[in-house]
Amino acid sequence: MPNSHLQSLARLGQSIWLDDICREYLEDGTLARLIIDDEVSGVTSNPAIFERAIAESRYYDAIIDERARSGDGVADIYERLVIEDIQHAADVLRETYELSNGVDGFVSLEVSPHLAHNTAETVIEARRLWRAIDRTNAMIKIPATKAGPPAIRQLIFAGLNVNVTLLFGVARYRAVIEAYWQGLEDRLVLDLEIEQIASVASFFVSRIDSLVDEKLDETPTPAGIGLHRKAAVASAKLARRAFNASLEQSCWHSLVGHRAMKQRLLWASTGTKNPAFSDVKYIEALIGRDTVTTVPMATLNAYRDHGAPRPQLDEALDAAEAVRFNRDRP
Numbered sequence: 001m002p003n004s005h006l007q008s009l010a011r012l013g014q015s016i017w018l019d020d021i022c023r024e025y026l027e028d029g030t031l032a033r034l035i036i037d038d039e040v041s042g043v044t045s046n047p048a049i050f051e052r053a054i055a056e057s058r059y060y061d062a063i064i065d066e067r068a069r070s071g072d073g074v075a076d077i078y079e080r081l082v083i084e085d086i087q088h089a090a091d092v093l094r095e096t097y098e099l100s101n102g103v104d105g106f107v108s109l110e111v112s113p114h115l116a117h118n119t120a121e122t123v124i125e126a127r128r129l130w131r132a133i134d135r136t137n138a139m140i141k142i143p144a145t146k147a148g149p150p151a152i153r154q155l156i157f158a159g160l161n162v163n164v165t166l167l168f169g170v171a172r173y174r175a176v177i178e179a180y181w182q183g184l185e186d187r188l189v190l191d192l193e194i195e196q197i198a199s200v201a202s203f204f205v206s207r208i209d210s211l212v213d214e215k216l217d218e219t220p221t222p223a224g225i226g227l228h229r230k231a232a233v234a235s236a237k238l239a240r241r242a243f244n245a246s247l248e249q250s251c252w253h254s255l256v257g258h259r260a261m262k263q264r265l266l267w268a269s270t271g272t273k274n275p276a277f278s279d280v281k282y283i284e285a286l287i288g289r290d291t292v293t294t295v296p297m298a299t300l301n302a303y304r305d306h307g308a309p310r311p312q313l314d315e316a317l318d319a320a321e322a323v324r325f326n327r328d329r330p
Contacts, residue, residue: 005307006038006300012311013289015104017042019268019296022053023060023081026088038304041096041104043089044163044202044268044294046141047113050082082109083132090135097137102196103261108163109133110141119147123154130160139163139198144172149179152199156183161198165268168208170238176201177246180263184255195259200292203239204269205282208232229277233285237320239265240288240313266292271299280307288313 009016018031018040025031034040054060060081067077089107097105109129115121126140139161142148148164155162156179164176180201184194212231243265246252252260270282270293278284279302283293288311295303 004038004304005309006040006304008307008309009283009287009293010039010041012287012309013291014287015041015264015292016300017044017104017106017266017292017294018300019044019270019294020049021045021085021089021107022049022057023085023088024053024057026085026092027059031089031092034300035093035096038300040300041100042093042106042108042292042294044108044141045082045086046110046165050078050085053085054078054081079132083129086133086138087135090133090137093137102137102198105137106139106161106163106198107135107137108139108141108165110165111143113143116143116145117147119151119154122147122151126151126155126160126162127158136196137161139200141165141202144168144176144201149175152176152179153183153186156180156197156199157186159187159192159197163266164199164201164263165204167201167203167239168235170235170242173201173203173239174242174246177242177263181251181255184258184260185251188255188258194255195261198261199263200266201239201263202266202268202294203236205232205236205267205286206269206271206273208235209277210273229274232282234320236265236267236286237313237317240291241317241320243290262290264290264292266294268294270294271296284308284310284312286313287311 006016018034021043063081064077086107086109093105093107111122111125111129115125122142126142130138130140141163142151143166144164152162152164167173180199187194209229209232216228267282267286272279272281279299283295283303286293287309291313
């Protein structure tokens with residue numbers, strides 16, 4: 001039997017990844033303990049996480065000073081620190097990756113946000129970072145802008161693992177699914193293997209509620225009554241419905257015949273930003289098989305303390321249609 005609420009999520013078919021990384025967690029054994037005690041099975045990062053880690057931790061000070069004295073620039077120092085942390089985390093998670101047959105055990109690193117609207121430059125940068133990390137259990141984060149799907153297709157074809165980040169609407173999510181499949185199909189045309197290529201599609205849930213609730217307050221209408229705090233979960237459920245529908249398509253069945261892995265939905269931005277919400281709101285509501293939830297340390301600790309694991313993601317999928325809120329409608 002599981003010893004913690006977090007372990008229960010794994011029994012329900014959901015992977016839990018830590019949305020945080022710093023050298024302290026890697027060197028003092030924090031990440032290793034989370035893997036053993038709570039079955040944490042992955043790590044996600046972003047520039048803001050690294051900024052906080054480097055600014056607030058003494059673990060980087062001596063290295064920064066040494067490299068600055070050697071004449072390295074700020075950007076070069078930053079990237080070297082980031083690559084080292086990603087490599088270290090990937091090594092800590094290597095056993096998880098192997099035991100899960102490449103389903104879990106990943107560490108994600110994001111391409112520069114400045115390239116988000118440039119497909120060609122995104123592809124070049126992603127491939128450069130992939131080579132620099134040099135770990136098969138790394139994932140490169142690609143934003144789901146309009147430039148994203150063609151970049152995703154090219155990177156999947158090149159054999160990279162891709163975390164599609166900053167998803168907010170189901171129409172764009174469908175384009176992401178298609179890009180993943182096309183990249184796999186492109187490989188099959190050249191008789192290249194596809195079974196070890198992994199991808200997740202990351203919906204940023206709490207940011208949706210923050211934005212929509214603000215708009216509802218700015219322009220109150222009768223139609224908006226009762227919709228506060230509901231947009232994010234409704235969006236996730238509609239994404240889940242699209243995921244389920246995609247698995248029924250003939251092209252997916254063809255890919256499965258070549259041992260393709262599902263592109264799992266990942267729930268990101270799961271820390272509660274509104275104090276009126278439960279601090280485990282976005283974990284509780286979105287528990288479901290074949291999904292990932294990535295959580296900051298504070299949310300992970302909260303769920304360990306008072307979570308109530310029960311699969312709710314597949315409940316009332318059709319009812320979510322009534323809460324559709326943005327122009328990117330399915």
